[in-house]
Amino acid sequence: MANERKAVIVGAGLVGALWAVILAKRGYQVDVYERRADFRQAGYVGGRSINLALSERGWKAVEIAGIREKIEAVAIPMPGRMMHGTDGALTYQPYGEEGQAIYSVSRGGLNIELVNIADEFSQVRFHFNQACLGVDLDNSSVRFEDTRTGVQYAIESDLIFGTDGAFSPVRQSLQKLPRFNYSQQYIDYGYKELCIPPNEDETHRMHTNGLHIWPRGQFMLIALPNVDGSFTCTLFLPFEGEASFENLKSEVQVMAFFEKYFPDVIPLMPTLVQDFAENPTSALVTVRCNPWHYHHKILLLGDAAHAIVPFFGQGMNCGFEDCTILDSLMDKYEENWPAIMEEFSANRPEDSNAIADLALLNFIEMRDKVADPKFLLWKKSKSTCTSGSRRSFNRCIQW
Numbered sequence: 001m002a003n004e005r006k007a008v009i010v011g012a013g014l015v016g017a018l019w020a021v022i023l024a025k026r027g028y029q030v031d032v033y034e035r036r037a038d039f040r041q042a043g044y045v046g047g048r049s050i051n052l053a054l055s056e057r058g059w060k061a062v063e064i065a066g067i068r069e070k071i072e073a074v075a076i077p078m079p080g081r082m083m084h085g086t087d088g089a090l091t092y093q094p095y096g097e098e099g100q101a102i103y104s105v106s107r108g109g110l111n112i113e114l115v116n117i118a119d120e121f122s123q124v125r126f127h128f129n130q131a132c133l134g135v136d137l138d139n140s141s142v143r144f145e146d147t148r149t150g151v152q153y154a155i156e157s158d159l160i161f162g163t164d165g166a167f168s169p170v171r172q173s174l175q176k177l178p179r180f181n182y183s184q185q186y187i188d189y190g191y192k193e194l195c196i197p198p199n200e201d202e203t204h205r206m207h208t209n210g211l212h213i214w215p216r217g218q219f220m221l222i223a224l225p226n227v228d229g230s231f232t233c234t235l236f237l238p239f240e241g242e243a244s245f246e247n248l249k250s251e252v253q254v255m256a257f258f259e260k261y262f263p264d265v266i267p268l269m270p271t272l273v274q275d276f277a278e279n280p281t282s283a284l285v286t287v288r289c290n291p292w293h294y295h296h297k298i299l300l301l302g303d304a305a306h307a308i309v310p311f312f313g314q315g316m317n318c319g320f321e322d323c324t325i326l327d328s329l330m331d332k333y334e335e336n337w338p339a340i341m342e343e344f345s346a347n348r349p350e351d352s353n354a355i356a357d358l359a360l361l362n363f364i365e366m367r368d369k370v371a372d373p374k375f376l377l378w379k380k381s382k383s384t385c386t387s388g389s390r391r392s393f394n395r396c397i398q399w
């Protein structure tokens with residue numbers, strides 16, 4: 001009986017893999033289709049940040065999946081921000097009360113762990129190298145192409161989840177429908193990842209348990225710790241203008257820029273110039289859409305439904321929260337999918353739009369205000385986040 005319930009998930013990223021675990025725990029037969037080769041063998045090429053901040057919003061879903069301990073073992077607690085002034089001065093700002101933190105996790109490590117855990121269920125099947133081409137809405141089927149052979153085919157299902165990321169082909173099919181609302185907004189900033197390697201004894205070169213920020217008014221550098229002793233750094237900078245990526249083309253320009261704005265980082269980044277030249281400069285997009293479901297058979301989750309800019313550190317966490325909410329709606333409506341999708345799609349987009357707005361606003365706080373002593377004093381005196389309950393902490397925690 002239990003195995004008669006079937007679902008197709010498009011995309012084995014962070015949200016798709018976690019959602020497969022949750023459905024499998026409930027006895028669903030789950031087929032997960034992923035465009036990439038099996039990254040457990042082929043190596044993880046995410047094309048996005050190497051590490052991420054996991055907050056309470058996300059931990060709840062990890063707990064429902066029953067894998068908190070496994071993830072905690074590879075997560076580094078970051079109980080506060082460590083701000084770096086241009087003079088090298090450090091200021092520490094706790095995010096919450098003692099014992100509260102956000103956690104730095106490896107994107108690839110987390111994704112692989114989630115796929116491995118899902119794969120332990122006999123009724124979960126992963127189909128790698130299968131690129132979704134779109135959805136045939138009339139007969140509720142998903143079109144795929146095997147990227148190795150070029151063979152195209154369709155899979156019919158009464159339950160299809162689009163967890164195929166910000167440029168979701170599942171969502172693109174829904175976009176052709178009348179009364180489907182959709183917007184995509186790029187900001188004028190891009191980002192580039194850089195690296196602070198570990199010391200020779202594999203310890204971190206800066207304070208381990210903190211999210212490091214170099215706020216510089218119109219731009220910023222951040223660094224999150226990795227378990228191997230390194231830090232993954234991300235430079236957020238306008239594409240054009242005086243201090244911008246377009247003006248950082250040569251080695252001389254890059255070094256002069258870092259000497260002016262981030263002098264304390266230079267000795268920590270022995271491959272700075274090489275990394276700057278080789279690593280891509282990527283764009284940042286906000287995607288909003290509504291409704292998230294079609295005919296109670298197709299549902300969008302994660303970035304496919306709500307991609308946000310990373311400055312609130314909440315994109316994955318929100319995708320995980322989608323899973324938490326759906327799991328509770330499955331209890332509430334005894335797995336009656338029309339009722340679940342109606343309620344989810346009626347309420348959830350408003351919340352995700354609010355987080356998308358907060359993410360855009362938090363960029364201003366991070367790049368600019370955290371360097372302002374008056375702001376830090378105000379933040380310290382504010383009780384909601386710093387001395388509130390665990391619940392308020394859950395709501396407020398951010399990069």
Ligand SMILES: Cc1cc2nc3c(=O)[nH]c(=O)nc-3n(C[C@H](O)[C@H](O)[C@H](O)COP(=O)(O)OP(=O)(O)OC[C@H]3O[C@@H](n4cnc5c(N)ncnc54)[C@H](O)[C@@H]3O)c2cc1C
Nearest residue numbers: 011013014015035053132164165302303313314315316317
């Ligand atoms: C620089 C940066 C830093 C970030 N930091 C944080 C952070 O600290 N905390 C946080 O919570 N979030 C963060 N995010 C956001 C986070 O990366 C995303 O919200 C999260 O990855 C969304 O997960 P997802 O599974 O919905 O989509 P994705 O991770 O994009 O996964 C989508 C999956 O679908 C697959 N796919 C795509 N197209 C197809 C197709 N045609 N057919 C089949 N499969 C397909 C992809 O290969 C991928 O496996 C950050 C983002 C960026 C860019």
